[in-house]
Amino acid sequence: MRLATITNWAYGATVLLTIVSSTTMILASNAQEHERTAVEQRYALDKATAELGTDIYALSDRARQFVNTGDPTYLAAYRSEVAALEAVEDRIRHIGDAGATTGELDALKKAVTLADTLHDEQQTALTAQENGNGALARQILFGAEYERQLDRAELEVQRFQDRLDSRIEAQVRDATEISQLWKRISEVVLALTALLVLCVLYFVFKQRVLHPVVKLSDVVNRLAVQDFAAEPPEVSHIDEIGDMAQAIRIFRENGLERQRLEAERDADRTMRDLLSRMTQRMQGCDSLHDLKEIVQRFVPEIAPAMPGRLYLLDPQRNLVVEACSWLGPVQSGTQFSALSCWALRRGLRHRPAGDNVDVPCDHVTWDAAHPVDTLCLPLTAQRETLGLLYFEMPAGGAAGAAQLIYFDMLAENIGLAIANLQLRDTLREMAMADSLTGLANRRQLGPALETQIAQAERLGEPLGCLMIDVDHFKRFNDVHGHEAGDAVLRAVGQVLANVTRETGLAFRYGGEEFLVLLPTLSAVQAEERAEDIRARIAALRLGHGDADLGPVTISVGIAVAPDHCAYDRLVRTADAALLRAKTLGRDRVEMAKLRNAASA
Structure with a gap:
């Protein structure tokens, strides 16, 4: 009752x-x-x-x-x-x-x-x-x-x-x-x-005053220690107790709202800290391999229970190719045409099974009866498409507006990191390569020479060095112009790039001089390689405009460490041999003197 x-x-x-x-x-x-x-x-x-x-x-x-x-x-x-x-x-x-x-x-x-x-x-x-x-x-x-x-x-x-x-x-x-x-x-x-009357007063006091006040007191004590799960009793009558219960209910609702906002703020701060740490790590990447490891480590934390892939654009084939993946995505392949993804076509986030109806991407396995909730985020920087960030949403899950903002920030940061790596590689190539011949320049020679010397010393293997100079190069510039001289240098660089077994071991040393490192080759093998290079260059027939540039010859000096010198004197020894070849008439190969003979 x-x-x-x-x-x-x-x-x-x-x-x-x-x-x-x-x-x-x-x-x-x-x-x-x-x-x-x-x-x-x-x-x-x-x-x-x-x-x-x-x-x-x-x-x-x-x-x-x-x-x-x-x-x-x-x-x-x-x-x-x-x-x-x-x-x-x-x-x-x-x-x-x-x-x-x-x-x-x-x-x-x-x-x-x-x-x-x-x-x-x-x-x-x-x-x-x-x-x-x-x-x-x-x-x-x-x-x-x-x-x-x-x-x-x-x-x-x-x-x-x-x-x-x-x-x-x-x-x-x-x-x-x-x-x-x-x-x-x-x-x-x-x-x-x-x-x-006394019974009624006692009953009314107990039911309408004492019990509500005791319950409200318990609720107030719990609310005082931030226990907002305490729910105040329902007091329907309008009096001081009802006003008190209403005030406590409003205070609790404000506390719950404040807790929700604090939880959202903490989650947002945590997510932004995670994105910030990921961005800092990506900024410290020195290679694409490092970037892949960071993406595989951080993205599952930023987007838990969301399998996905990082694709990079291969502009030569116009394909996006998987760079790395996490949590085993199954709805999209490892590579596909860039035109198969609407996100890459439009340059915008694409989600066909989200809140708004949209067309699915061709690279996603699609079943109209059981549509898959996927998310494609284009990776762009400076209006240039670099790749794609792909996610598969869990069944029954929903990505809110805040989470989509995190995804956009994630895609933006990864895109910038990829662009920075590509720009760094481009600048490194520009700094370490000769723009005329395409060979490594003298700046790259130092680290490469140190690496080869350390490897040869550790393994006890020989290391050969060829110092090459184009004979009478000034004649090409004076008679036919500097463009003709550039053509001669490009042709010589092309020959040197093709005769080495490993890339990055042929260098433009300066002007018309070139240097080739020959790891593991003996003095005889190095001399054979030098004669082959001299013969190939001599066989070149170059022209500039309607004029024939004539024959191109080179002088080569050979040094092999540790036969001819110490490893750290390899370049100077080969340069001395080159000087002797030029003194003896050019268009020839001269071997450095053996260490015992030189000392005698």
């Missing part, structure tokens, strides 16, 4: 008991009024009866006093009182008006009649006294018969008073009993009313 129903019933019962209590109090008051009326009536009747008895005895006393004393004053008083007496009915009428019953009045009337009979004897005695017969007068007034008549009158008055007393006492007793009864009933009803 609801609290409102209980309190309504209690209020109704309280009102009913109050009415009953008031009624009983009124009835008790009426009974007390009857009691008071009966007492007053008894007093009035006693007073009237006493006056009647006084009248009976007063006349006898006046007559006797006159007979005893002969004083005419008593006779005058007697006659005056007799004259004042009324008829029997008139004398007892006021007693009837005072409340005497008919039976009581009949008894009183009999007493008055007996008293009036005594008047006749009193008159006879008074007449005898006046006539001088005092003895007769005394005999009449003091005789036994007169006394009996007087006692009978007194007895009748006494009977009247006894009956009156009995009746009045019965009325007073009944009125008192009724008054006491209604009073007790009133007291009982009043006690019940008070008890009910």
Whole structure:
């Protein structure tokens, strides 16, 4: 049963008991009024009866006093009182008006009649006294018969008073009993009313004040320690408790909202810190391999439970090729045409199974009955497409707007990192390669020579070096122009690039001089390689415009460490051999002298 129903019933019962209590109090008051009326009536009747008895005895006393004393004053008083007496009915009428019953009045009337009979004897005695017969007068007034008549009158008055007393006492007793009864009933009803009121007050206080306050106190204590899972009780009535509960509910909702915002802020800060660390690591990458490892390590943390791939664009074949993957994606292949992806076509994020209907990419395995939620993010930098970042969304998962922003930031950072690596490689190539011949330049020779020397010393292998100079190169520039000289250098560089087994071991040393490193080759093998190079270059037939540039010859100096010199003197030894070849007439190969011969 609801609290409102209980309190309504209690209020109704309280009102009913109050009415009953008031009624009983009124009835008790009426009974007390009857009691008071009966007492007053008894007093009035006693007073009237006493006056009647006084009248009976007063006349006898006046007559006797006159007979005893002969004083005419008593006779005058007697006659005056007799004259004042009324008829029997008139004398007892006021007693009837005072409340005497008919039976009581009949008894009183009999007493008055007996008293009036005594008047006749009193008159006879008074007449005898006046006539001088005092003895007769005394005999009449003091005789036994007169006394009996007087006692009978007194007895009748006494009977009247006894009956009156009995009746009045019965009325007073009944009125008192009724008054006491209604009073007790009133007291009982009043006690019940008070008890009910107290019970209702206690019940209401307990249910509507104590219980809510205790619960609200517990909720407040929990909210004070940031336990916003505590839910305040529902208080529907409008009062201070309801206002307090509403205020606590609003405070809790604000706390929950603040917790949600703090959780979002913390998650956003964590995600941005993760993206920042990933960006810092990518900025420190020195190769595409390092970038792949960073992407494979960080992306599953940024996009958990989302398999995916990083594709790089191969512009020569117009394909996007997988660079790395994570969590085993299955809906897209390892390579496909750039035109197969709408994200690469449009240069924008593409999600065919997201909130908005869109066309799927051709590189995604698509089932119209069970569409796959995929996300393609183009990797661009400086309006140039570099690759693609691909994700497969989990079933039933949803990427919110904030997460899509993280994906965009991720794609932007990866795109910039790839662009930086490509730019770095391009700049390195430009810095380490000769733009005219395509060979490595002298700047790259230092690290490459150190690497080859260290490897040769560690393995105990020989390391050969060819110093090459184009003979009479100034003639090409002077006769045919610098463009012709550039053509000669390009042709020589092309020959040198093709005769080495490993790339990056042929260098343009400066001007018309070139250097070739020959790891693991002996002095004989190095000399054979030098003669082959000289023969190939001599076989070149170059022209510039309509003019024939004529034959191109070279001079070559050979040194092999550790046969001819120490590893660290390899280049200088080969350069000395080149100088000797040029001194001896050019278009020839000269071997450096052996170390023992040189020392001899």
